[in-house]
Amino acid sequence: MADIARTRDILADLVAFPTVSADSNLGLIAYAGEILSEAGARLSIHHDESGTKANLFATLGPEGDGGIVLSGHTDVVPVEGQDWTGDPFRLREADGRLYGRGTCDMKGFIACCLAMAPVFAERTLKRPLHFAFTYDEEVGCFGARALMEDLKRAQIRPAAAIIGEPTLMRIIEGHKGCYEYTTEFRGLEGHGSDPDRGVNAVEYAVRYVSRLMALAEDLKARAPAESPFRPPWTTLQVGLMQGGAARNVIPGHCAVEWEMRPVQEADAAFVKDNIQAYIDAVLRPAMQAVSREADIVTHVVGEVEGLEPATRSEARRIVCELTGLTEAEVVAFGTEAGLFQSAGVSAVICGPGSIAQAHKPDEFVAVEQLSACLGMLERLTAKLV
Incomplete structure (x- = not known):
């Protein structure tokens, strides 16, 4: 099994790359690629349109379908405004914990994968083992969505994916989707003494939000009878x-940021169809009766599919055997797992650390959690040889 000290050293290097979603991850991708390349992995690196971010997909073992993917995102959330005890991008150890931004979410899992790469390489693998490290999970899972397209074009068909988000090494088989939007209201400014001559963007935004809240109540009656979520x-x-500038100025612009977490895809369509019908039939005509330039535009920040618990799941079966657990759970937070599932890859979530520590100051992962993850990956070799 990989040495915990080696894993700690790799994690220190990973944390030192300040891969906040707004910034580049190329340094980390190059570092991870070098470790995997030295282990004999075949590498594929795909950049985003800006050229400042990239996904890394690497394979050990034979070509062909039926491989297992170890997947993690490389980006982290910002640290500004948080009260850290030390430098967030310098690993610090105390009382069996490793502190630093991304230690649990989710560079700890990536460090375990990289530390285990030479161990995997020493074995004669009979099925492919893939490593997938992505960008921009925290802001919309854009890297994973691009990865699914790349795999489709390359005709790579893995059988199962283990997404190493922090679960305290418990098995997670389901989570809701996460759909995020910004709806922009473009009105017509004017003097507050004559509101009928302007188009009050804030007022129309309030009517829009009221309609959303009515739909939120309607959704409660649509809950599946056996829904496992809370x-x-x-x-x-x-x-x-x-939106707005002053109490006596008719606001010409307002923006509403909102989210939806579907338990089923039909609910997302229900909300989008209803709110669009309200815009088309009620809000926009009233706005444009005063100004033809007035409008309502919704920008999609991200639409990330949920992970639906599957009756038959190879990924769940494999991870149950690796961990000795017999039960799987569902969670509220979103991951890239649903994208793998939508692409036809059985997926579960299991990784070191606790989601309770993610996104917080003094984020940490326990050393014992990394050891448990290394043990799971060591046992994975038996599934591949």
Whole structure:
């Protein structure tokens, strides 16, 4: 099995790359690629349109279908405004914990994969083992979505994927989707003394939000009878409304940031169809009766599929055998697992650390969690030889 000290050293290197989603991850990708290349892996690196970010997909073992994917995202959330005890991008160890941004979410899992790469390489693998390290999970899973297209074009068909998000090494077989939007209201400014001569973007945004909240209530009655989630229905939430300049100025612009977490794809269609019908039939005609330039535009930040618990799941069967667990759970937070599932790859989530530590100051992963992950990956070799 890989040495825990080697894993710690790799994690220190990974944390030192400040791969906040707004910035480049190319340094980390090059570092991980070098370790995998030295282990004999075949590498494929695909950049985004900006050229500043990339996915890394690497394979050990034979060509062909039926491989197993070890997947993790390389980006982390910002640290600004958080009260850290030390430098967030320098690994610090205390009381059996390793502190630093991304230690649990999810560079700890990536470090375990990289530390195990030479161990995997020493074995004669009879089925492919893939490593998938992606960009921009935290802001919409854009890297994983691009990866699914790349795999489709390359006709690579893995059988199962283990997404190493922090679960305390428990098996997660399901989570809701996460659909995020910004809806922009473009009105007509004017003097507050004559509101009928303007188009008040804030007022129309309020009417829009009220309609969303009515739909949120309707969704409760659509909850599947056997839904394992809490709450069991699709949720809607408005996180930010911003518009206007002063109390005596008719606001010409307003933006509403909102999200939806579907338990089933039909709910997403229900919400989008209903809110669009309300815009087309009620809001936009009223706005454009005053100004033809007035409009409502919704920008898709990201639409990430949920992970639906499957009756038959090779990924769940494999990870149950690797961990000795017999039960799987569902969670509220979203991951890239649903994208793998939508691409026809059986997927589960299992990784070191706790989601309770993610995105917080003094984020950490326990050393014992990394050891447990290394043990799981060591036992994985028996499934590949």
